[in-house]
Each structure stands twice: as structure tokens, then as C-alpha cells.
Amino acid sequence: MHKLRRVAGVPGDYLVGIIGGKNGDRGVRLTSMVAGLSAHYAVLEAAYTPARISGIPVQAWTQVQKNDLLHCYESTAKALEELKKLITERQVEGIRDLCAYCGIGAPRQFDHYMPKAKFPEFSVHFYNLVPCCGSCNGLKGETWLKHNGARVFINFYIDSLPTSPILELDVQWLVKNGKRVPIASFDLVRPAGFSTAKFALIESHFEKLELLARYRDQAHTEFLALRDAALAREAKTVGVLRKFLDNYLERRVETLGPLNWRIALHRKLEEHTPFLQGCLKP
Ligand SMILES: [Zn+2]
Helix, strand or coil: CCCCCCCCCCHHHHHHHHHHCCCHHHHHHHHHHHHHHHHHHHHHHHCCCCCCHHHCCCCCCCHHHHHHHHHHHHCCCHHHHHHHHHHHHHCCCCCCCCCCCCCCCCCCEEEECCCCCCCHHHCCCHHHEEEECHHHHHHHCCCCECCCCCECCCCCCCCCCCCCCCEEEEEEEEEECCEEEEEEEEEECCCCCCCHHHHHHHHHHHHHCCHHHHHHHHHHHHHHHHHHHHHHHCCCCHHHHHHHHHHHHHHHHHHHCCCCHHHHHHHHHHCCHHHHHCCCCC
16 A cells, blocks of 8 residues: 555646547547536545545436546547557556556556546546556455445545555465464554554555455465575674675565565564564574
């Protein structure tokens, strides 16, 4: 999980570019809608804050209009491909290859934060395009608001995130073929000073994207990577190895941010002295 950077520039310019590439009746219909769409864009841009975004009204588009608006995203227009590339390249190097929603997979897709089935007018508005992995995109689907009007998912462009860890781990160590293997389970905890109301959004994000279970399933692969790094150090004492892993962790926090699940796992594994002893040079 990490903040995303918005592309610089005017969202409406990209819309005009995408519509400009349409031919035939659809091109004519969409061109005639540009002025109206600009007004909807202005509403989204003015209300694009954590407090106001959920109040943006759903429009009553005809089926033809809806199809045309969705086609803006579903086609392979050159202007759209360029926009997607810009969004990806705008992200911080080192984490741009990680899905912001989960911090696990590669962001090979774009989620419409406000679902495009409900808000087809924002199908190519870059405020609404979130690079994410297929698992998150699939689990998120068309979910948007709860019955009480509260949002279900974190918006990594605008929502504030805690600056200290939000994951706690319980690790059981098993011995398999003479090697220590951890079974990790993750828990979400609210850091002191982060409001309960804001944290409720994080809780619902975790629940709907099944993040705790997905981290548990990924933990073994991450453990193996950490063990390889520890073994490659060829340290002779636990003290030397721990210092190396501390430095390594510090660099990982700089790249991934303090909230990434790998950081929480690394920190917990490193505490376990028998694991470190098993990684020393004989
Ligand atoms: Zn994801």
C-alpha cells in the first residue's frame, strides 16, 4: 500500500484526444457530448477530496450514451494508451511495479475507483484510473459505497495513510527437513494517533480485498527471499547478520514505504534469533 501520484495536465484534454480518434456515428455522438462531459469533469475535479468524493451523483445515461462512454476506455485508442503509460510512469520508481491496493502483485490493469458501470462519464478521467493487479481489480469489481454512504476502498491518490505500521504478525515456527519454516498470520492494528473513522476505511479495504489472507499466502515466498539474502551475507555471528538485515530493512522501507506487508514480515522474522542462527556461515 502506498500513495499514488496523479498525472499532471488537464483531464479533459485526454478525453478530447480519445474522442477525436473515434469514427462514424459513435464519433459524432461523443463529439456532441464533449461540452456536457466537461461539466461532469469539473464536478469530479472540484469534489475530488476524501470528504466529498462519495457525494458525486450518479447520472441517468441512456444505454447508447453509456455504451459510447464505456467504449472510450474499452477501445485501443492511441491517446488512451498514452494516458495509461503516463499514469504508470508518473509513479515512484521502485514501487511502480507493485499494486497500490495490495502491495503484492504487478499493476497490469487499471481499476476505475468510481466504478465505470455507475460512472461511465469518468471511464477515461485519469483521477479515476488506478493502476492495480488483476486480483484486486477482480475483488473490487463494482463495489463503491456502503449502505451508509461510506466508501469501501482507499483512494491512494487522496486518502491519508498512517505513517507507522498497521500490521502485526504472529509467527509459528515449524521444522521441516531440518530447516525452520515460519507460518505467519497477519492482523490489522490501528496506530495510535490515527483516527478510528479514517481507520474504518482501511479496515473495509482490507476486508473486501481479503488482504490478510493474501499476505499469509504470499508470506512463504517472501520468507525464502529474505533467507536467501541472509545466507548470501555469510555472516559468522547473529549480531553481524542482524545489523546487515537492519540496513537491508531500512532500504526496503525507503522503497516500499512503512505500510507494505513485506516490511512487517521482515521485521518479525528478523526478531527470531534461531532463524538467524540457521543462516550463519558454518
Ligand atoms: Zn493488488
